[in-house]
Amino acid sequence: MRWQGWISSDLFMMPRRGWLLQGRLRWLFLGVFLLLVFLLFTYLLECTPPADVSLALTGFGSEPYGKEYYQAILQEQEERHLNRAASLKRQIAQLKQELQDMSEKLKILQDKRDLDGHADTRDQEPSDLLEYLHSQIDKAEVNTGARLPSEYALVPFESFTTTKVYQLEMGLTRHPEEKPVRKDRRDELTEVIEAGLDVINNPNEGDGQEEDGMTVQKPIYTENDFIEGLYRTERDKGTLYELEVCIHHDRLVHLTVVYFGQEGLAEVKSSLEKMARMENFNNYTLIPVHEEFSRGRGLDIGAHAWGRGDVLMFFCDVDIYFTTEFLNTCRLNTSPNKRVFYPVVFSLYNPAIVYGNMELTPPIEQQLIHKKDAGFWRDFGFGMTCQYRSDFLNIGGFDLEVKGWGVEDVHLYRKYLRSDLIVVRTPVSGLFHLWHEKQCADELTPEQYRMCIQSKAMNEASHSHLGMLVFRHEIESHLRKQAYKTKNKSED
Secondary structure, eight states, X not given: OEEEEEEOHHHHTOOSSHHHHHHHHHHHHHHHHHHHHHHHHHHHHHHOOOSOOOOOOOOSTTOOOOHHHHHHHHHHHHHHHHHHHHHHHHHHHHHHHHHHHHHHHHHHHHHHHHHTTTOSOTTHHHHHHHHHHHHHHHTSSXXXXXXXXXXXXXXXXXXXXXXXXXXXXOTTTSOSEEOOXXXXXXXXXXXXXXXXXXXXXXXXXXXXXXXXXXXXXXXXOOGGGOOOEEEEEETTTEEEEEEEEOOOOOOOOOEEEEEESSTTHHHHHHHHHHHHHHHTOOOEEEEEEXXXXXXXHHHHHHHHHOOSSOOEEEEOOTTEEEOHHHHHHHHHTOBTTTEEEEEEEEEEOOHHHHTXXXXXXXXXXXXXXXXXXXXXXXXXXXXXXEEEHHHHHHHTOOOTTOOBSSSHHHHHHHHHHTSSSEEEEEEEEEEEEOOOOXXXXXXXXXXXXXXXXXXXXXXXXXXXXXXXXXXHHHHHHHHHHHHHHHHHHHHO
């Protein structure tokens, strides 16, 4: 059972007089439009990186990287910011069109009022506007998914707990994990949780349920029972919050490993047997495949290998670290024939750069933090996904013509966007992509190779760390000069 609630500020600010409402709506939409223009202008000012980097450099440690290498990485990040700016421009244009449509609707209502001689319109006009607002809410993805043209059209959710918010839109000032600092934001999240608890604790059918003629008192839930929630704001609909999902925790998990080739197969078998002994876990299947590697083919084999009815699947690569809590998140955000889950992974940067000023790199468990210089939300990756096997088969699965790495996950994601299923896309706290050296094979297609290079560049380091590497010679020269000046002063 899922509790879903739309909270739209327009609905709670409805005055009793129709024309007062129209005037306020006009100023409200105009204010929202001007605010978005201001935010876009501020974003462009803050996110434009230095235009010219012309210093020679060496790489980190003993590895000889050239200036062009780091310039290429910086250019990748600059293009990412520019693409985001272009997306904001498109959204502003769409908002402007929606404001114009609303103005025309209000003008029609005003003309109707004049023709009717102001008779009996005070009750009709608010009703018309309320009907319009409800029609916008009905278009939202609450019961069925909205068909979208591409992965760029989907509005992602942001996830939150009672103390933290995990957000995709950071720019150069916000952080991937933040506490809700502003009081109005904290109050809003608290109010939403309280509203959700009220719905669960006070259902329409009464306080108790009858079993065998006896009334059974339902448990009362509190804020301590809240685990996590999702929310997103759509310009013309309001803010959707998803808070409570009730599921039966059977904790049944089955691991299916699909391995290509003979090299390393014995080591994989040994690792699985060791895990089974240490964790007392035998629910796993190893499927060796003696053919050319294809990620889509491997996942397809794993999905078809299960023959015991419908099951929730989590597609996961070997370079992904996930927590037990994430498996619960996976279950909470999927539903057969209704919802598929595409979490956004937090990708860790090269630890040799992140922790370069330390004598020893900390163990993996201590690297799992959501900080700007430690990693980034991998919002261009769609490989990690939770979906029911029946939905995967009904949608047609992966494109098995794709060989090697990349593209196949995007194709599957687009299939779901164009279907009637709801696609939930949000950053999650318990899913990490571990850094590793990446090789882009010559056999990849041009599109696959471009995606591989982009992924490699984005994985290396943060914008600030890359800048420190680019200007390393200049920094070292400055430190030498300062040391020389200090030495001379001490001698004098």
